[in-house]
Amino acid sequence: MKRKGSSPTMKDVAREAGVALGTVSKVFNGIPVGEEYKRRVEEAARQLGYQVNNYARALKTNRTRTAALILPNTVNPFFALLAGDVCKALARRGYRMLLALSDADPDAEQQCVRMVEQNKVDGIIGLTYNPALEINESVPFVSIDRYFGPAVPCVASDNFGGGQMAARKLMELGCERLLFFRIGSDVPGEADKRGDGFQAACQQAGIGCSTLLLRDEDGYEPFRAFLREHLRDGKLDFDGIFCNTDRLAYHVCRMLQGMGVNVPGDAQVIGFDGVRRFGSEALYCSTIAQPVTQIAETAVDILLQEDRGHLPSLICLPVSYIGDGTTKG
Amino acid sequence: MKRKGSSPTMKDVAREAGVALGTVSKVFNGIPVGEEYKRRVEEAARQLGYQVNNYARALKTNRTRTAALILPNTVNPFFALLAGDVCKALARRGYRMLLALSDADPDAEQQCVRMVEQNKVDGIIGLTYNPALEINESVPFVSIDRYFGPAVPCVASDNFGGGQMAARKLMELGCERLLFFRIGSDVPGEADKRGDGFQAACQQAGIGCSTLLLRDEDGYEPFRAFLREHLRDGKLDFDGIFCNTDRLAYHVCRMLQGMGVNVPGDAQVIGFDGVRRFGSEALYCSTIAQPVTQIAETAVDILLQEDRGHLPSLICLPVSYIGDGTTKG
DNA sequence: TTGTAAGCGTTATCAC
DNA sequence: GTGATAACGCTTACAA
Numbered sequence: 001m002k003r004k005g006s007s008p009t010m011k012d013v014a015r016e017a018g019v020a021l022g023t024v025s026k027v028f029n030g031i032p033v034g035e036e037y038k039r040r041v042e043e044a045a046r047q048l049g050y051q052v053n054n055y056a057r058a059l060k061t062n063r064t065r066t067a068a069l070i071l072p073n074t075v076n077p078f079f080a081l082l083a084g085d086v087c088k089a090l091a092r093r094g095y096r097m098l099l100a101l102s103d104a105d106p107d108a109e110q111q112c113v114r115m116v117e118q119n120k121v122d123g124i125i126g127l128t129y130n131p132a133l134e135i136n137e138s139v140p141f142v143s144i145d146r147y148f149g150p151a152v153p154c155v156a157s158d159n160f161g162g163g164q165m166a167a168r169k170l171m172e173l174g175c176e177r178l179l180f181f182r183i184g185s186d187v188p189g190e191a192d193k194r195g196d197g198f199q200a201a202c203q204q205a206g207i208g209c210s211t212l213l214l215r216d217e218d219g220y221e222p223f224r225a226f227l228r229e230h231l232r233d234g235k236l237d238f239d240g241i242f243c244n245t246d247r248l249a250y251h252v253c254r255m256l257q258g259m260g261v262n263v264p265g266d267a268q269v270i271g272f273d274g275v276r277r278f279g280s281e282a283l284y285c286s287t288i289a290q291p292v293t294q295i296a297e298t299a300v301d302i303l304l305q306e307d308r309g310h311l312p313s314l315i316c317l318p319v320s321y322i323g324d325g326t327t328k329g
Numbered sequence: 330m331k332r333k334g335s336s337p338t339m340k341d342v343a344r345e346a347g348v349a350l351g352t353v354s355k356v357f358n359g360i361p362v363g364e365e366y367k368r369r370v371e372e373a374a375r376q377l378g379y380q381v382n383n384y385a386r387a388l389k390t391n392r393t394r395t396a397a398l399i400l401p402n403t404v405n406p407f408f409a410l411l412a413g414d415v416c417k418a419l420a421r422r423g424y425r426m427l428l429a430l431s432d433a434d435p436d437a438e439q440q441c442v443r444m445v446e447q448n449k450v451d452g453i454i455g456l457t458y459n460p461a462l463e464i465n466e467s468v469p470f471v472s473i474d475r476y477f478g479p480a481v482p483c484v485a486s487d488n489f490g491g492g493q494m495a496a497r498k499l500m501e502l503g504c505e506r507l508l509f510f511r512i513g514s515d516v517p518g519e520a521d522k523r524g525d526g527f528q529a530a531c532q533q534a535g536i537g538c539s540t541l542l543l544r545d546e547d548g549y550e551p552f553r554a555f556l557r558e559h560l561r562d563g564k565l566d567f568d569g570i571f572c573n574t575d576r577l578a579y580h581v582c583r584m585l586q587g588m589g590v591n592v593p594g595d596a597q598v599i600g601f602d603g604v605r606r607f608g609s610e611a612l613y614c615s616t617i618a619q620p621v622t623q624i625a626e627t628a629v630d631i632l633l634q635e636d637r638g639h640l641p642s643l644i645c646l647p648v649s650y651i652g653d654g655t656t657k658g
Numbered sequence: 659t660t661g662t663a664a665g666c667g668t669t670a671t672c673a674c
Numbered sequence: 675g676t677g678a679t680a681a682c683g684c685t686t687a688c689a690a
Contacts (some may be wrong), residue, residue, distance in 0.1 A: 001462045001463070001477045001478070001481060002461065002462075003459065003465065003466040003480075004463060004465070009682090009683055010684065020660065020661040020662075021661080021683095021684085022661060023661075028684095029685080033659075036578065036679080049448045049465070053684070054448045055387045055393065055448075055682090055683080056683035057382045057684055057685075058664050058684090059388055059665095060665080060685045060686085064384065066448070074416070075408070075409055076606055077406070077607060080409035080412075081404055083403045083409075084364075084402055084430060087403070087429075096427055096429075096445070097428050098426065098428075099427075100425075101413060101417060107547075114380065116425070118381060119395070120382045120384050132332060133330045133331075135330060135331075136333055138336060148330045160507060164441075247610075250606070251421075278576045278604065280404050280405075284606075287605045312438070348676080349677040351670085351677055352676065352677070354668070354670085358669080362675070363676080366675085366676080380689085381667090381668050382666090382668070383668095384666090384668090385667030385668040385669090386668055388666090388683065388684085389667085389669045389681080389682050390668085390669070390682090507664070556685090
């Protein structure tokens, strides 16, 4: 590794090149300047290893070319994917990404907002759980997976459509007794529509649908109890189960296995997310996959949109079904 | 969500509080000031929703209280964990984290460095693959998993010790014919010592050890071919396999399963990393777990150390064995 | 086209 | 202890 010396300023470059300060600035901002001057400035800059000081520039221009991403954590593979894709989407547009982790705690989320506000970010993308989050009006905000109201753009998967898709797929694959399992946060979010879509599709098809809706604090055990209750003579009352996350689906499959119920033979299971082992390999189960890259790309596009007049309020991106082992197709 | 109005400056606060600009600054920097003045400033600041402008502050002080983390990606669960832990370690010390993703591409890594340098970060933590990385001397750098030389602090797991640990554990569990599988990057790194440690322990114990060392580009198939070659009458020539990552171990287990070799009955397998399903649940295999949180904490500590005079050059943090399914204990 | 100078929001150095 | 004032490194009118 080479380690070059310390930071020269524009003044140094100007002196070295024998031109005025303003000229140097112009060169670095692509403003036309005499060919010979330009050459000299570039040469001097290269020689001194000059780099513009973004902090000084931002102070003047009020644009930091930095955006913040607020996320509960980075270990949840969906969040990890999102973080990566948002970072890349921003980088492609010449923006830097500040990452702030909240642990899904409302107070911590507010602190994250304060922190990045102080840092004069040009915008914030947040996947948050605090419905009363206070954000300075002057900083653009795009929400992911949580709808705050018409004034705050929200991008999410087509959760409702995904739920419908799961129900229809299960029916198409021969299921007749459907079950929906849900675990998640207390605070309402777009992801709740997964169940809504599932139930709507069932109703539309004229078949019933049992449900068990829990909160994260409840853990996975109640699902096991529920399944046991609905197990008669080794046969499950249901032949198609939709879980609102791949993680839950994974647990359900293991529980069923433990009870001697064959998946997908006796019961087919579909999860939601499209999470992969080691972040990029095999799926854990048949699933409704979220278009993570597209979510990131869209969120960034909206965030950086110049015209802040008429922004979309809710954007739902298309999901897709991927069969992988826990369904018959 | 509430959205409060735009950004007042110190000047506004000073006017509102009826004090001088300098006094406001002092209040926000914890410099003693008259009790009554302090109260008035704080009141005014609260009323106006004032927050210090970090960019202006940094321009003056030359400290941004921001550090950068350069990582190949965020989907690899180990990297995801690291990103989270570094972010939290920095936050706890009042620092923000800029995340830059390189895709493990040397040029992109250099670009990341340039980008965060322009952003005047107070330091960079990098998990990189470019041995010729150029970093401005004036910005502190801590490397993870790659040793650049005595002048650049590197923090890593005790890879050598982990390799030894794997060998000894396998022997302890009755294995007599050991095998080491390695896949990874071309460029030398601390992780290479996993194999060194494993072989050293074998030699010390006076037992042989076969190896197959591949690069990422080779993919996993050659391992399958190797195993097939060493399968006679349904019995494998080896009864203990150490893989340099959990991911490889996972694949190897599936290959063995496909060949009718029982794990851990006929062959025991140990991986390295301690990667968990869904980022936080069950392991994929018995493993030598890396102390990710400690690595992050240590890297941050070194990075922010005031005394840049005598920094440690290589810090190896203790790993731990966790048996989970692919070994007999 | 080029150079000059004001000022972005802070901090820090002074007289007071 | 308090309050002007000069930087910090840059952009951007505006004057030359």
